[in-house]
Amino acid sequence: MMSGKLREEIGKSGPFASLEEExxxxxxxxxDRLTGSVESAIKPMGxxxxxxxxxxxxxxVNPQGIGCQEIARRMITRDADITRLLxxxxxxxxxxxxxxxxxRRVVHITITPxxxxxxxxxxxxxxxxxxxxxxxxxxxxxxxxxxxxEEARKHSEA
Numbered sequence: 011m012m013s014g015k016l017r018e019e020i021g022k023s024g025p026f027a028s029l030e031e032e033x034x035x036x037x038x039x040x041x042d043r044l045t046g047s048v049e050s051a052i053k054p055m056g057x058x059x060x061x062x063x064x065x066x067x068x069x070x071v072n073p074q075g076i077g078c079q080e081i082a083r084r085m086i087t088r089d090a091d092i093t094r095l096l097x098x099x100x101x102x103x104x105x106x107x108x109x110x111x112x113x114r115r116v117v118h119i120t121i122t123p124x125x126x127x128x129x130x131x132x133x134x135x136x137x138x139x140x141x142x143x144x145x146x147x148x149x150x151x152x153x154x155x156x157x158x159x160e161e162a163r164k165h166s167e168a
Contacts, residue, residue: 016032016035016036016039017032019039020035020039037162044143045059047139047143048062048136048139051132051135051136051139052132052135052136055128055131055132056102057128057132059086059087060085060087060089060095061095061098061099062132063085063086063087064081064085064095064096064099064105065099065104065105065121065125065128065129066129067081067084067085068081068105068119068120068121068125069121069125069126069129072120072121072126073120074120075106075118075119075120075121076118076119077116077117077118077119078092078093078096078117078119081096081119096119099125102124103122103124103125104121104122104124104125104128105119105120105121105122105125106119106120106121106122107119108120
């Protein structure tokens, strides 16, 4: 039995073409809503979700840093212009870029103390947000949801 809540939310008069379509559209709608909540939480810091993601990636490899290609591979959502994204973060003093001396095409990126400080300020806000958004599901249902989402993603990789 389908709940039909999404159908009501988007004003769709007829049924979805399939259960799979309804589930996929629910995934997309939910991801959009959750992303909007994160955007609102980090907006006071002047960060986009992709910029926040880059800073978290760089904190995870601090102090070594990594190259642009590796940042792109680790991103939660794809960003076609990682260079421009890094330009904005560097202009704000949140990341540092250094070209490799042996291969000028390779750029090594590290997070700065200012970037680490910004993340430290955002950490409790994001922890609270995550709990606010998902705690009501309970541990067992969250684990089940996680398993289902990971399984769906595994089968979507081309």
